[in-house]
Amino acid sequence: MKKYYLLRLSSEEKFSAFGSSQAEISENKFKDKNNFKLLMEALGSNRYWQIQSEINSDFPINLERVELLEGATQTDGLEFSPKLINCPFLISEKFKNILDQFNTENISFFKTMVFNGNVEYFKYYLMHIKRLDDGIIDFKKSTFYFENELHGKGIKTFKNVTEMKDFFYENVGTDYGSIYLEKNKLTNLDIFCLGSGELVISEKLQQEITNQELLGLNILPGIKGVRAELNSSGMC
Structure with missing residues (x-):
């Protein structure tokens, strides 16, 4: 018998900033504001339901950067705001390398950088996953x-x-x-x-x-x- 498990982000408050998200996608930090606009239109608005079948890893989404919030811990699964449709959390490069060994044909990955201040940064991926009925x-x-x-x-x-x-x-x-x-x-x-x-x-x-x-x-x-x-x- 095959077994499956539920995967969630840890609810431990020690990972987040003031018990909320760990990271933030902020328009103010984007060099090209149009990239932020396209991101929110595609994954954060009602337009998503019209184009969801078109979304794959080649879809023109440029998530320039994400900011690690003050007091938050960098983890392999990173909760972020604002919420994006069918994008449960950001994943670290380590997590992405693991997923590459498995069947993830229903997932689209979009590269980004998570910045801790303006000096330290880490490679992450936004994970968009199509839901099954x-x-x-x-x-x-x-x-x-x-x-x-x-x-x-x-x-x-x-x-x-x-x-x-x-x-x-x-x-x-x-x-x-x-x-x-x-x-x-x-x-x-x-x-x-x-x-x-x-x-x-x-x-x-x-x-x-x-x-x-x-x-x-x-x-x-x-x-x-x-x-x-x-x-x-x-x-x-």
């Missing part, structure tokens, strides 16, 4: 975790994508529990994004990230005591 989930076997004032806390199941999305929308505090993927819809990707925005990695990639001791990442075998591991049902 949540129809890949085997709802007959999958469970979800919820905790809120209306329903208390517990485990919930759904019949289909629509029922799941409606409940997620109406109930803050709902999360993945034990998720199974449909065998006939399973991809060979080592990293992908579910419709909800959750980033998912294969067991092989999880092992490599762990072995390389990447900083600032959180690989989840559990959420609030509930397993967050994803399993490809029917696979040996």
Whole structure:
């Protein structure tokens, strides 16, 4: 049975500046303001939904530089602001070199430099990842975790994508529990994004990230005591 895990940035406040983002994309720091304008139009506006199928690593995006915020720690997964659509975080060159060994055909990478002041800088990549439809989930076997004032806390199941999305929308505090993927819809990707925005990695990639001791990442075998591991049902 193939296993998959959720990948998130670490929630430890010690990595961020005042408990928020670690880095900032600032128009004031761009030499060519048009590059900032094009970036925000492509990945930070409603125009994204019209051109998303065109976005790949050759798409004309020039992310000139990113500023590490005062008090923030440089990590291999870097949270930044403002948010860009389907760009979960910046990744270090070390992380990018690891991903190059795996199937990442659904990801576009855009080079940038993260500056710590005006002297020290490091090579990073903006990662844009195309989402898979949540129809890949085997709802007959999958469970979800919820905790809120209306329903208390517990485990919930759904019949289909629509029922799941409606409940997620109406109930803050709902999360993945034990998720199974449909065998006939399973991809060979080592990293992908579910419709909800959750980033998912294969067991092989999880092992490599762990072995390389990447900083600032959180690989989840559990959420609030509930397993967050994803399993490809029917696979040996």
